[in-house]
Every structure is written in structure tokens, then in C-alpha cells.
Amino acid sequence: MIDTQREIGGLNAYCPTKILNIRIKIMKNIKEQIQLLLQKIKPKQISFAIKHSHNDIYYELIKITQFLPINVEFIERIYCVLNDIKEHPKCQCGKLLNYRCFSVGYRKHCSSKCSHNDIKTLNKYKETNLNRYGVNNISQIKNVKEKKHLASLKKYGTDCVLQSKIVKAKIKNTCLKKYGVNHYNKTLEGRKFNRLKALNKISFQKNNGFPVSPFIGKNEIKFINELQQYCNYTIKQNINIDGYFPDGLIEELKLCIEYDEKHHNIKKQLKHDKIRNKYFKSIGYNIFRVKEKDWIENKDIILKSFIKFI
Ligand SMILES: [Zn+2]
Numbered sequence: 001m002i003d004t005q006r007e008i009g010g011l012n013a014y015c016p017t018k019i020l021n022i023r024i025k026i027m028k029n030i031k032e033q034i035q036l037l038l039q040k041i042k043p044k045q046i047s048f049a050i051k052h053s054h055n056d057i058y059y060e061l062i063k064i065t066q067f068l069p070i071n072v073e074f075i076e077r078i079y080c081v082l083n084d085i086k087e088h089p090k091c092q093c094g095k096l097l098n099y100r101c102f103s104v105g106y107r108k109h110c111s112s113k114c115s116h117n118d119i120k121t122l123n124k125y126k127e128t129n130l131n132r133y134g135v136n137n138i139s140q141i142k143n144v145k146e147k148k149h150l151a152s153l154k155k156y157g158t159d160c161v162l163q164s165k166i167v168k169a170k171i172k173n174t175c176l177k178k179y180g181v182n183h184y185n186k187t188l189e190g191r192k193f194n195r196l197k198a199l200n201k202i203s204f205q206k207n208n209g210f211p212v213s214p215f216i217g218k219n220e221i222k223f224i225n226e227l228q229q230y231c232n233y234t235i236k237q238n239i240n241i242d243g244y245f246p247d248g249l250i251e252e253l254k255l256c257i258e259y260d261e262k263h264h265n266i267k268k269q270l271k272h273d274k275i276r277n278k279y280f281k282s283i284g285y286n287i288f289r290v291k292e293k294d295w296i297e298n299k300d301i302i303l304k305s306f307i308k309f310i
Helices: 001-014 017-041 045-051 055-064 074-082 112-117 119-133 142-156 165-181 189-205 218-228 267-282 294-296 297-310
Strands: 099-101 248-251 255-260 284-289
Touching: 017 045, 045 074, 055 074, 099 297, 119 165, 218 255, 218 294, 255 267, 255 294, 267 284, 267 294, 284 294, 284 297, 294 297
Parallel strands: 255 284
Antiparallel strands: 248 255
């Protein structure tokens, strides 16, 4: 046993692949020995049995599993050898994973946040919901929606919890404390998450035969659907005009319909909208642009002007 240790140490300086091969050989032997032991004793008792009656296996096991911290329970080492784990398992974020138990092994994620951000988990979650309730997300169920509205109204006086000033301030504070900025989207991690989400969406659209289009807000769809009720032409969505995607388009009239949500009031976005308007006009399109605020406050006036417009 000591010789093998020396051999490993001696080779270490010269040829890492040889050491690895030796390690794998030892691992196989130890693995077989443990498997034999497990035929006679229960997993619960195996740590005790090896520690007290199989000194050789005990020391080899510790040597092979040197990648684990010193203070881990012995059963974790046994688990690693039995499952050919040769380095400490890591989460997708790079943090080391915690060992759970002999039958389950390691956790798949380091935190509930990482679990939530994992695309596999998200897809599983969607599948289960589709099978059980016929919707992607539980919050799309009518009853759940109503319950949420009522609860929010009772507690904060708003339709949605996120509209509450108290909650908004709390979120900002937490982000500032945690990341040094007031919104998670401003962190490097948040930006990365959004980029990957956008890529995911594009590949989904491509694989399922949908046209590749940018993100569409919920309110935009609602707005277009309402306008459609007053319009004899079909208002199309997701139409690509030289790389721009107007919220709605009446092809017969060459009319683009735009619904400006809050973020359109930011200077950068205003500039961008101007350039967009100019381009549409240069290729012969008219634009009917509505601000979210106006739509909420003066729907009738906007509807009247829309009807006049067409
Ligand atoms: Zn993680």
C-alpha cells in the first residue's frame, strides 16, 4: 500500500496519465471489494465495517478520494468510489455540490436558485404542468390567477404583488445588498441568463417552425387583440419588415401599429423608436403609435382615432 503511494508520488512529476491509470486500477479493485462487502452487509453498516475490519480498504479509499474535503463522512467516499466519481461534483454555476445520502448521492444543484435557472428543470416543470393542468405554468390557471389577485389586493391594494411600492422597494434593496446594483438584470450573471434565455427561445422557434421574432409583451398582445375587434382588416403580429417587428401590421393599408410600454420612455429607446419610425416611413409605411399610459387612461379616444385612421 505504501509502495503504491510512493509510486504515485514518484510518477506524479513525470507522467500524469500513468498515475491516473494506476488510480483507476486501484479504484476498480477497491470498488469490487466494496461491492462484495455490500452483498454481505447493509449500506448503513459499511462505513463501520470498513473502518474497523478492513484497514487496507479504509486507507486506500481515503487516498483515492483525496479530492474530497478532509471532514466529509466516510460513506461519501464510498459512494464516490462505487460511482466512479473522480472529482468533487460541481453545480452548473461552479460551486461544489453537497452530498445527500447513499441512495441519492449528490444534489443536482447548489441552491434552489440554480435549480430554478436550469433549463432541464424548467422543461420538466412545464411538462408536469401541461400533463396535470393543461398549461405551462400554474399561474395561468384561472382560479389561481383570481386567488393571487385577491390576496394581493387584500395585502397591498394592487392587482399584482410586484406593483406594490413596498415590494418594489424591498426587491431593489435586496438587489443592492446582494449585487451592488438595483436590479438583477444589471448584473453579469443576470445578463448572461437573459442572453441564454433569448438563444433558447430562438432555437425553440426554429425547431418548431415558428418565425424567429423578438420578445412580445403580454400587454401588446392584449392591445392588438382589442384593436382587432374594431378593425375589418387582419392585424398581423410577428411580421418581419427588414428586421423590424412592429407589434401589429395591417398589410393592406401598409400600417404599423406600435404599443409603447413603460420602457419606451427611456432616452435610448426614444431615439431608437425615432430611427424606426423614419425607416418605416421611408419604405412607405404609416405608423399608429400608442403609449401604454394613454391606452389605460383614454382608451375610448384612442379607439376613435384608430377607427378614423383606418
Ligand atoms: Zn449553483
